[in-house]
Amino acid sequence: MIKIAVGIGKNKDVIKACEAFKKENSNVEIITVENDNDLVKAILDDDVNAVVRGSLPASSVMKELKSKFSNISRATYINGNNMEFLLTPVGIDEGSTVEDKLKIAIHCGEFLKKQSKIPKIAVMASGRKGDYGRSEEISKSIDESNELTKLIKENTDFEVINHYILIEKAIKDNCNIIIAPNGIIGNIIFRTLVLVNSWPSCGAVTFGINGIYIDTSRDQNIKGYLRSLKLAYKLANII
Known part of the structure; x- marks a missing residue:
């Protein structure tokens, strides 16, 4: 089972993308996250295979990651x-x-x-x-x-x-x-x-961290979030 954590903010198109993705992939567990701190915890959690920012704000997440990893891009x-x-x-x-x-x-x-x-x-x-x-x-x-x-x-x-x-x-x-x-x-x-x-x-793929983190725009649409989920799933299977 592949575990993917997804951030849920004001743009709810990401929820619809998650629902569509789960219908296509029965071996995926989607974990929804509603604040920055829990999103960072998911990125650092070895039991979570990949994390997608979704529609949560990004600045505090990247700030926290940069405090823990010195080589991020x-x-x-x-x-x-x-x-x-x-x-x-x-x-x-x-x-x-x-x-x-x-x-x-x-x-x-x-x-x-x-x-x-x-x-x-x-x-x-x-x-x-x-x-x-x-x-x-x-x-x-x-x-x-x-x-x-x-x-x-x-x-x-x-x-x-x-x-x-x-x-x-x-x-x-x-x-x-x-x-x-x-x-x-x-x-x-x-x-x-x-x-x-x-x-x-x-x-955006994040480099220089131990896990897989896909940084998405808060203004993305359903298709855009679905593409991010597919990339996270693909990387979780090959990296």
Whole structure:
């Protein structure tokens, strides 16, 4: 029996998703959680196979996890329009340094390799290569993207390409890991693709913890929560 704990907040679509998921999977026990503290306890509980945030707020959960684990990062799993990739960083306070993004890149690559997939990383910046010098902020972002690309090549065997600001080329090039310049931009990309343009997302996978935690949006719909439950179930069976 696979035990999955799910957070229940104001958006009750997650309850409907749980009911639909249980009908499809008879070997799953859904444990509903109604506050942040119990959600953290479920993540730390070895008897719980996976945890889905559902519609509970996330800030206090991540704060508590970061106090217990020093190497946490997240990436949103997007699989829409015949595309499938991890988008990261997506937390507005994540990916502020090159070192942070290198750690995230390694986590994402190792995660895909566990699923027998070959990592292909797109590093993003706040401008094209030829935009260097247009502003101090743009130049700094381009410098960091070049440095990150170099470090990924030096520290991994992953394929990596600096696509600068051209995310459309990164997606067309079938990159399965897209690293935004920072968490704020990553969060905006996520909201544009998933919440505005309705690209399917399985939620954000959390790396650097002992258990499986899928961080979902409070604004997701039934289908979105159902995808997150399916991902949690899949990971509980292979990791």
